[in-house]
Amino acid sequence: MTGSDVPIASLNWAVYRVPTDQPEADGTIAWDSTTMVLVRVEGGGLVGTGWTYGAAAGGALIGELLAGAVVGRCALDVTAAYRAMCRATRNVGRPGVVATAIAAVDTALWDLKARLLGVRLARLLGVVQDRVPVYGSGGFTTYDEPQLRAQLGTWVHELRIPRVKIKIGESWGSAVGRDLTRMRQAREVIGADAELFVDANGGYTAKQAIRVADAAADLDVRWFEEPVSSDDLAGLRAVREAVEPDVTAGEYGYDLPYFQRMCAAAAVDCLQVDVSRCGGITEWQRIAAVAAAHGLEVSGHCVPHLHVDVAAATANLRHLEWFHDHVRIESMFFDGVLMPSGGLLEPDLTVPGHGLEFREAEVRRFRIA
Numbered sequence: 001m002t003g004s005d006v007p008i009a010s011l012n013w014a015v016y017r018v019p020t021d022q023p024e025a026d027g028t029i030a031w032d033s034t035t036m037v038l039v040r041v042e043g044g045g046l047v048g049t050g051w052t053y054g055a056a057a058g059g060a061l062i063g064e065l066l067a068g069a070v071v072g073r074c075a076l077d078v079t080a081a082y083r084a085m086c087r088a089t090r091n092v093g094r095p096g097v098v099a100t101a102i103a104a105v106d107t108a109l110w111d112l113k114a115r116l117l118g119v120r121l122a123r124l125l126g127v128v129q130d131r132v133p134v135y136g137s138g139g140f141t142t143y144d145e146p147q148l149r150a151q152l153g154t155w156v157h158e159l160r161i162p163r164v165k166i167k168i169g170e171s172w173g174s175a176v177g178r179d180l181t182r183m184r185q186a187r188e189v190i191g192a193d194a195e196l197f198v199d200a201n202g203g204y205t206a207k208q209a210i211r212v213a214d215a216a217a218d219l220d221v222r223w224f225e226e227p228v229s230s231d232d233l234a235g236l237r238a239v240r241e242a243v244e245p246d247v248t249a250g251e252y253g254y255d256l257p258y259f260q261r262m263c264a265a266a267a268v269d270c271l272q273v274d275v276s277r278c279g280g281i282t283e284w285q286r287i288a289a290v291a292a293a294h295g296l297e298v299s300g301h302c303v304p305h306l307h308v309d310v311a312a313a314t315a316n317l318r319h320l321e322w323f324h325d326h327v328r329i330e331s332m333f334f335d336g337v338l339m340p341s342g343g344l345l346e347p348d349l350t351v352p353g354h355g356l357e358f359r360e361a362e363v364r365r366f367r368i369a
Helices: 057-070 077-086 097-117 119-125 145-158 176-189 206-215 233-242 257-262 281-293 305-313 324-333 360-365
Strands: 010-025 029-043 048-053 132-137 164-166 195-199 221-224 244-251 270-273 298-300 317-323
Touching: 010 057, 010 097, 010 324, 010 360, 029 057, 029 097, 029 324, 048 097, 048 195, 057 077, 057 097, 077 097, 077 281, 097 119, 097 281, 119 305, 132 145, 132 195, 132 257, 145 164, 145 176, 164 176, 164 221, 176 195, 176 206, 206 233, 233 244, 233 257, 257 270, 257 281, 270 281, 281 298, 281 305, 298 305, 305 317, 305 324, 317 324, 324 360
Parallel strands: 132 164, 132 317, 164 195, 195 221, 221 244, 244 270, 270 298, 298 317
Antiparallel strands: 010 029, 029 048
16 A cells, blocks of 8 residues: 555544643742643554643534545645535634634644655655754743742753843733843843743733833843734734734734734744644644735744644744743653753754654543543
């Protein structure tokens, strides 16, 4: 049987919920667990794995609408399967849970295709850089000063990640004094040479965000994520034109038109894309092309081990987010996880697929569906 003869024989999904290691919050929401929807597709005696972080309802949607659109298709024709999934979900609405469900299946299909061909997924997509920059991300508003210092210090001084991000915009922008205090604490910990990023999760108004950036001018902040809601393109552009840090958004983008509108509005200096939300690797590649056409780089939002291969194959990549929660979960769920060295992730190009093997027995206790 040749690769072109291999049908997708089965698709299975499961939902897992993993408690956080301590209370966590950003500027606009708090959480105590993270939900993963995991997909396994089988063909030719091999298995591809994909996942997303989001609502458990995504799993049921995969079983109801997506499995039938995928099973029986040639395992090499991932883009055709992607189109079939988009068409199958027309009447339930593409953005949101549907997009995350499609993303989980799409990434599993890409992993299976690479395994069938016996190549690393990055190699299948076409390697541009064999090492991918990352930034440490966490710094939750629930952390006290010792917790914040310990986390940032580990990233910068032990793992040698030269860029880190903390959450600000606490309580929908009503605690600016504490935001500024924590930004100063972060700069003290990481020193003058590391880059400081901040993320307000849309918690400020536009003028408030500008005032915060002005008040922190001496801290050399390089990255101001979602200073206002990502739906407020005019507000993002106003902040972008007024502040020194690069302004970025896009993590809540679920389809190509969303990113086209953000780029066309000149709202950001760097476009964030989340492969586990936007529809998967298939859609990431199209989004990266739209960004490139507007002279923009892209940055992978969260889910580092799902991003690393497509990031390595993206010419206009800036970096990936080494997000505390997802790093912790992926290290629990998979063998073959990567660790950054000098702020870089290097996928093993000798290992087929995305290089991860699911540790089903070890994480069974977290399964909820």
